[in-house]
Amino acid sequence: MAVALLCVALPALWLSPANAAAPKPEARQQVGQAAAQVLTWTADNSMTAYKDTPTTAVAGPATIVFENSMATGSTFGMTHTLTFDTSTPGYNHDVNVNIIASPYDADGGRHEVQVNLTPGKYRFFCAIPGHQMVGELVVTPGGPTDTTAPQVSANVSGEKDADGNYVGSATVTVSATDTESGVDRVEYALDSGAFTTYSAPVSVNQVGSHTVQYRATDKAGNVSAVASVSFKVVAPPAKDTTAPQVSAQVSGDKDANGNYVGSATVTISASDSESGVDTVEYSLDSQPFALYSKALTVDQPGAHRVSYRATDKAGNTSAVASVTFTVVVPPAKDTTAPQVSAQVSGDKDASGNYVGSATVTVSATDTESGVDKVEYALDGAAFTTYSAPVAVNKTGSHTVQYRATDKAGNTSAVASVTFTVVAPPAKDTTAPQVSAQVSGDKDADGNYVGSATVTISATDTESGVDTIEYSLDGQPFGLYSAPVAVKQPGAHTVSYRATDKAGNASDVASVSFKVAAPEQKDTTPPLVSAQVSGDKDADGNYVGSATVTVSASDSESGVDRVEYALDGGAFTTYSAPVSVNTAGSHTVQYRATDKAGNVSPVGSVTFKVVAPPAKDTTAPQVSAQVSGDKDTNGNYVGSATVTISASDSESGVDKVEYSLDSQPFAVYSKALTVDQPGAHRVSYRATDKAGNTSAVASVTFTVVVPPAKDTTAPQVSANVSGTKDADGNYVGSATVTISASDTESGVDKVEYALDGAAFAAYSAPVSVNKTGSHTVQYRATDKAGNTSPVGSVTFKVVAPEQKDTTAPQVSAQLGGSMDWAWNYVGSATLTISATDAESGVATVEYSLDGQPFALYSKPVAVGQPGAHTVSYRATDKAGNTSNVGTAKFTVVAAPGSDCTKPGKGKGCKDA
Structure with a gap:
């Protein structure tokens, strides 16, 4: 169908500004991918017709190209508009396009938009200054037929042994894709069995060799070729009953006394040659054990102990071991260059x-x-x-x-x-000769006991050997400089190669061998300690008697016996805590022997037993204190806590009792919390070890219902400030300021973390002056314990550049609708652009018709008819100011008009 073009002469015309932008995103019909068909509208200098206009299209994705450029012959610079009708009955209304194009706009007059066309007719308007053309686009159903079979693949997963066999079971996962009609079904067949529908990964646990065939069918009926994957399943090995090997290494800067300066890093390593390591745990200074995932940094000054253990995948846990070390405060600030x-x-x-x-x-x-x-x-x-x-x-x-x-x-x-x-002499093209030799103690099976040493040798008679490299068990190649000792039990392969000084590399060769773990002998004596217990007086002496408890442990062969000696007597076997009730000073020595015969050094504890004092006849002193949040009436909001204290300077306090609101007395062991609203009385008394009981005392108070609980986390944000370069990087340093607010319980704390470090309390803006990219995470917690989600800001700090002494580059562009005499109709818009490749542009200024210079922040519209001169200049952040440029032009008055039809500019009306 030919497109009907209706040319309507208009008495007045209005043009979009010469730098009109492409249509806004909301004016475009978006589709998921680039369209296969392209529909092009092309304008030249004709006032009555377009150079190219489409009349038909096929339903589906399409690219609309609207071009009004110098390249297509539009040399007058007139503005054109393409608009699709979205309201006239009888036409499709699902494409909403309104494009303004000018040879002088930011895209050079060529604009593209992606749309999705449906069968039917579309009506469009092409507006040329002073004229408008109306056309139709007929869209027919269509689309290619899918004749391509799906793509299908399979992946086998599971635990493998050294031979590449799957241990216990293997899982086959089949994947299929079809970019046209889509996948309809996937089928598989196990070991020549019938094909069946695939719906989930297939688990194969039968020991032996297996083949899985697979295929896929798309919704157009195309079937892929049958593919297959083969593998072998072997029975799992015997159960692992051996705990992992685990060790720890402390590193860091040390002082002359062996203490770590500023911080110490503890690295824990574990290995298990059977089921493999499952978890490694550590405890710092007797805290609960936690999961170890990376090296532990300890920066708190003082003595520390890190205990550690490992558990394998069979559930075996190693004995707890530990390392001790001391961290000291770093010395004064460094003022000496490297x-x-x-x-x-x-x-x-x-x-x-x-x-x-x-x-x-x-x-x-x-x-x-x-x-x-x-x-x-x-x-x-x-x-x-x-x-x-x-x-x-x-x-x-x-x-x-x-x-x-x-x-x-x-x-x-x-x-x-x-x-x-x-320049070097003639090029060497011959690779080096390279060989390897394995040495070490072997057992009867030819395995290396404890470790094997691989020695690699290379020769090159021309340019000479430059480097020798090796790879252990498939790891990346590394530089060989000395024989490689392999101690990890198990099968190993060392690959090796050599490169000469001319760059010739030998072929990769390899040598395989097996290392067996040696039997370890226990040469470490047991650990043994003693604890003295009993009632003490104010001088630390034990009153009446003291009990000595001796403990021993041995993580290798085990403890065989423990012995002790009292006050220089002969050592005797320890079987139960020793009670000493003779008044005077005493020394108990102790030692332990393990089952391998190792004897610990002799330890000792010294103490003094004194006779008990005269009978106590005085009752204890007892008092109570009520605490909690109070309202303005002195009532406790939500709850009140009653803390009872008692003291007895003679026999000592035996027990404290309390009664809430006249209930029976109960033993007091910790602070009492009362959260029932209302008036309350807590009575209390204390009894000493001699049986003396104090008089009953009491405290009274009132608990009121608290306001609604705060369950809303604080609002938190961060702002990065500092001097920026042209790329948005911060020059020299950046300052991160974090702000938090909470309208209910109030903010309790704000925390931040720089570049993945641990969160720390935020108290003031954080200055970051190290060059490079940085990320600051932040969060806030209110007084009700609600914590905000973690937010983050990312920025880059660059080193400050040398002083900028070059003025900015500055230019100006005039835009607007022009008449045939090149005057601007109605108004002219001046756009000033400035660049500075060093410190960056600080300000742009302009002066209209000799007026004082003013700050330029956006394009300047000049609507006053007459001749005009605009002067302009720019200053960079280093204070350099450009020479003054000028632009001269004339504005003529535009005729009054009104425009209502789609595609017409404001300022046009029908004849």
Whole structure:
């Protein structure tokens, strides 16, 4: 069907500004993917017709291209509008498009929008200044037929042994995709059985070799080719009854006394050659055991003990072991720059020049705060971060400058090394010869007992061997520098290769062997300790008698016997706590022997027993205190807590009793909480160990109902401030300010965490001056215990740049509707743009017709008819100001009009 174009002459015209933007997102019909068909409307300089207009289309996704550009012949600069009708009966109304295009807009007059067309007719308007054309687009059903079978694959998962067999069972997961009609069904067949519908992963636990065939069918009936996957299931090994091996290593900076300065890091390692390690746990300073997932940093000054244990997947738990260490406060601030040096290495000729390449290795040390970064500059280039030796292979003379900065911000003086690189002789194309030898003690089965040592040798008769690398059990290749000792029990494979100085690498070779665990002998004596208990007087002496309890443990062969000696007597077997009731000073020595015959060092405890005092006839002193939140009437809100205290300077307090609201007396063991609303009386008394009971005393108070419970977490936000560069990075430092509010119970605390560290209390804005990307997480908790979700802000800090002495670049662009004499009709809009590649633009200013300069913040519209001159300038953040530019133009009055039809601009009306 041919499109009908109705040309209507209009007495007045209105043009969108020359820099009109593309249609807003809400004016576009969005679809999920790029459309296959493209419908193009193209304008040139004709006042009565469009160069290209579509008349038919196929239902489905489509790209609408509306172009009014210099490239299509629109040289007059007129503004055009494409609008789809969404109200006239008899047409489809599901595409809402309204595009304004000008050769001078931000897109050069070419605009695209994705739509989804449905069968039927669409009516559209093409508005040209002074004219309007109306057309129809006929959409027919359509779409390609799916003739492509689905894509289908299978994956086998489960625990594997060293031979790649699945232990106990294997799970087969089949996946299928079809990008056209979609997958209808997936089928599988196990070990030549009949095909059956696949609905969930298939578990195969029958021991033996298996093959799973699979296929998929799409909704168009296309069936994929049958594929298959083969595997083997083996019976699981015998039950694991051996606990894991576990050890701990303490690291950190030490002082001369062996104490850790500032902090100590405890790294726990565990291995289990049977079922494998399941969990590792640790306890810091006798706190409850917690799950270990990464190295533990301890920065609290003082002596510490970290206990640790491991459990394997069979449930076996190792004996608890521990490490002890002391953390001390770090010394005073570091004001000394690091020591830094450089070494040039490589093959030299007879003149001392480096053949082919030279490698510069920079080393830095700092005995106080430690090295933070090392930088280098090659041949006068800018300094860059040094992370690995620098290879220089360009022939000629070179100079490398270098410097180091410590963690306190002190930077060393710049030093340099100079050398010459010359071209290498003829290229070596032959790879090195490489071999490996395994050595160690073997058992009767040929396994290495305890450990095996792999020695790798390489030779190269031309350029010489450069590097030897090896990989243990499939790990990434690493540099070989000395024989490799392998101690982990089990089967191992070491792969190896060598590279010569000409870059030729040998083929990868490998050697396989097995390491068996040695039997370990117990050479450690038991741990033994003693505890003295009994009633003490004010001087710490035991009144009447003392009881000595001896405890021993041995985590290897076990405790065989414990012995003790009283006051220098002979050692005798300890079987129960020893009671000493003779008045005087006493010493009890003790020791323990394990089942391997190891005897602990002799320990001892010294104490004094005194005769009991005369009979106590005085009752205890007793008092009570009521605490809690009070209202303005002195009543306790929600609950009141009664704390009873008693003392007896002779025999001591035996028990304290209380009665709530005249109920029977009960033994008092902890503070009493009363939350029942109303008036209350708590009576109380105390009895000493001699049976004396105090007179009954009491306290009275009233509990009232609390207001509604606060269940709403605080509101919390963070703001990053500082000086930014043109990329939005913070120059030198950034300050993070966190704000929290809670209208109910009130904010209790605010916390933050910098770059994944532990959360810490927030008390003031946080300044971050280390260069790099950073993330600050934050949260707040109110007085009712509600904690907000964790929020975060991410930003980047960059080093400050050198001072900017260059003024900004500034330009101006005029836009608006023009008549045939190039005057602006109705108004002209001046858009000023400024850039500064160094410190960034600070301000842009303009002056209209000689008036004082004013701050420019958005495009300036000039509607006063007549000739105009606009002067403009820009200043950057370093204070540099550009030269003044000017733009001259003329504005003429626009005729009055009204526009109501779709696609017409405001200012046009029908003839």
